[in-house]
Amino acid sequence: MRKYAVLVALVAVILVFLAPFALVLLNAVKTPQDYASVGPLALPTHVSFEGVKAFWIRADFGRTLVNSLVISGAVAVLGVGFSLLNAYALGVGRIRGRRWFLAAFLVANLVPQESLIYPLYHIATELDLYDSQLAVIIIFTAIQSAFGTFLLSSVLAEFPPELLDAAAMDGAGRLRTLVRVVAPVSRPTIAVLFTFFFIWTWNELFIPLIFLVSNSNQTVPLALALLQGEHDLDATATSASALLGILPAVLFFLVFQRTLTRGVTAGAVK
Known part of the structure; x- marks a missing residue:
């Protein structure tokens, strides 16, 4: 019962x-x-589907959808890559000052984005990257990598030393050990990070609002916010905008749901 x-x-x-x-x-x-x-x-x-069609045309949703896919996909790939390299050095390589590096990454995760806007804006303008998708990709890659490094370092610190010893006996160098041994074994955790990085970047509004001022560079959340601020949308168009805004992220989550579940439960079994 x-x-x-x-x-x-x-x-x-x-x-x-x-x-x-x-x-x-x-x-x-x-x-x-x-x-x-x-x-x-x-x-x-x-x-x-009049509301969906009207919103799609008014927001140029096809273009903004591609922008969000490019930015979120690039950040997810680069963020996972840098996180894995950093965590390999900290977790497996056990470099000197490891604790200080981990403390620095932990502090970086605690810093609010609002406090970073002015220096990031100054750097972007000096490098002629303002109002470009590349600037947003670089910023989000650094932010996501800080979290990914901290998480993966704790995972790789418990990596089975027998596998590393076997790879060394086979003559594998550090890079080959990372590619052939560490990365495949850590694939569930890496998949979780990739999924989180994609969804987190997709839903971000504040930094794209500051750095993407041109209509051609806008992401989906930014286009939704600006469109509702500039135009008087009826209830059906507003519902259509909400549906189209969340649907890609939901579909991405459903596609990677099994991978995400495996990654979450992987650490439960030694």
Whole structure:
């Protein structure tokens, strides 16, 4: 009986979390007239994608979608790469001053982004990188790498020494050991970092708001925020914007859900 009670409670929690998404989807496929007549909670009299189409054209959503994919994908790949290299040196190589380096990365994770804006803006303007996607990629790569290095260092510090000794006996150098031994064994954790880095970068608004002023460089969250500030959108177009804004990240999460689950549970078993 207790098992069924827990199951019912879990289903209820899932429904509560899915209710806002269902409401957004419900209103995104209504016409403004339909929304005005039946309200936000009723089913649409007929499915219409006018709101989605209007928002897509008004926000040039195809371009902003590509921008977000490029920036988030580049940050995820570069952030994981730098995190792995740093953590390999700190966790496996055990370089001198390892604790101080880890403390520095920990402090870097605690620094608020708002305090970094002015020096980052000054550096970007001096290097002629302001209002470019490259500047945002570099900034987010550094921010995500600080967290990734701190996390991976603790994981690689517990790396089985038998595998490292076997690789050394086979004549593998440090780089080959990293590529052929450490990276494959740490793949679940690396996959988790890649997923988190992608989603975190995708959802970022503050730094793109400062560094991406041209319409051609805007990301999805930035385009959504600026469009709703400049134009008077009806309820269906607003719902369509919310749906299109979260749908890519949700799809990415669903695609990598199994990899993410394996990565989270990998550390539970020695």
